[in-house]
Amino acid sequence: MKHAAPSAALAARYRTVFISDVHLGTRGCRSDFLIDFLHRVSCDRLFLVGDIIDGWRLRKSWYWDEACDEVLRLILRHARTGTEVTYIPGNHDEMFRAWLPMGLEIAGIRLRPEAVHVTADNRRLLVIHGDEFDSVVRYAKFLAVLGDWAYSTALRFNTWFNAVRRRLGYPYWSLSAWLKRQVKEAVKAIDRFETALAGEARRRGFDGVVCGHIHQAEMRDVNGVLYINDGDWVESCTALVEHADGRLELLDWAAINRFSFAAPRGAAVPQAA
Numbered sequence: 001m002k003h004a005a006p007s008a009a010l011a012a013r014y015r016t017v018f019i020s021d022v023h024l025g026t027r028g029c030r031s032d033f034l035i036d037f038l039h040r041v042s043c044d045r046l047f048l049v050g051d052i053i054d055g056w057r058l059r060k061s062w063y064w065d066e067a068c069d070e071v072l073r074l075i076l077r078h079a080r081t082g083t084e085v086t087y088i089p090g091n092h093d094e095m096f097r098a099w100l101p102m103g104l105e106i107a108g109i110r111l112r113p114e115a116v117h118v119t120a121d122n123r124r125l126l127v128i129h130g131d132e133f134d135s136v137v138r139y140a141k142f143l144a145v146l147g148d149w150a151y152s153t154a155l156r157f158n159t160w161f162n163a164v165r166r167r168l169g170y171p172y173w174s175l176s177a178w179l180k181r182q183v184k185e186a187v188k189a190i191d192r193f194e195t196a197l198a199g200e201a202r203r204r205g206f207d208g209v210v211c212g213h214i215h216q217a218e219m220r221d222v223n224g225v226l227y228i229n230d231g232d233w234v235e236s237c238t239a240l241v242e243h244a245d246g247r248l249e250l251l252d253w254a255a256i257n258r259f260s261f262a263a264p265r266g267a268a269v270p271q272a273a
């Protein structure tokens with residue numbers, strides 16, 4: 001079986017690409033959109049900013065298909081063809097964290113607990129997954145796992161719910177996006193997270209921070225420090241890219257390409273013949 005082919009248009013080349021929170025191994029992962037992205041984009045440096053493979057879920061129920069293999073194959077191909085690939089494990093792929101003290105390198109991919117990136121216009125950025133600053137994850141892993149379960153259940157319910165809506169002629173409505181908005185309103189956790197990450201970058205003398213973890217793409221100034229979250233490949237398919245001149249940009253790959261989240265995985269991107 002062939003996988004999603006480059007869907008259209010020209011390939012783009014960037015100085016640096018940052019992606020995180022792919023959650024390979026879960027049903028919510030839009031591996032089809034990511035395959036398209038990895039096909040069409042090339043870069044000098046690729047930062048995998050955590051939660052690429054979802055080890056929490058894999059331990060319980062294996063959801064691994066050819067598309068997941070294809071994502072890994074494409075990342076390895078980038079590494080083989082000259083891209084400097086750095087993998088910063090997150091809390092969902094923390095099984096890799098045990099190998100960090102060894103300074104491990106697998107197939108040209110460097111494993112690091114965190115990294116420093118200097119942009120072409122000389123800004124020093126701290127690259128970190130960010131869960132260290134999520135007090136829920138850090139101090140109560142049980143609650144985090146429960147939240148994780150609730151979230152994946154909501155995503156599954158959402159698929160079913162929207163199938164019914166579609167049959168009744170209603171447009172797609174994201175339950176999980178709604179839930180996330182409620183959560184955001186309730187606990188203001190995202191704001192606290194962003195402030196904490198920016199504060200850490202400032203304390204350590206960086207111009208900015210690039211992180212992931214909370215599945216909320218963002219690029220903004222927080223008290224003089226650049227806070228950037230590269231988002232995720234579950235609900236919003238976003239990546240942070242650095243252009244040759246150092247300009248940083250968040251790409252919403254699904255929006256740019258008009259990919260539909262309502263479509264089942266694999267059907268959204270045109271298939272190779």
Ligand SMILES: [Mn+2]
Nearest residue numbers: 051090091213
């Ligand atoms: Mn995470």
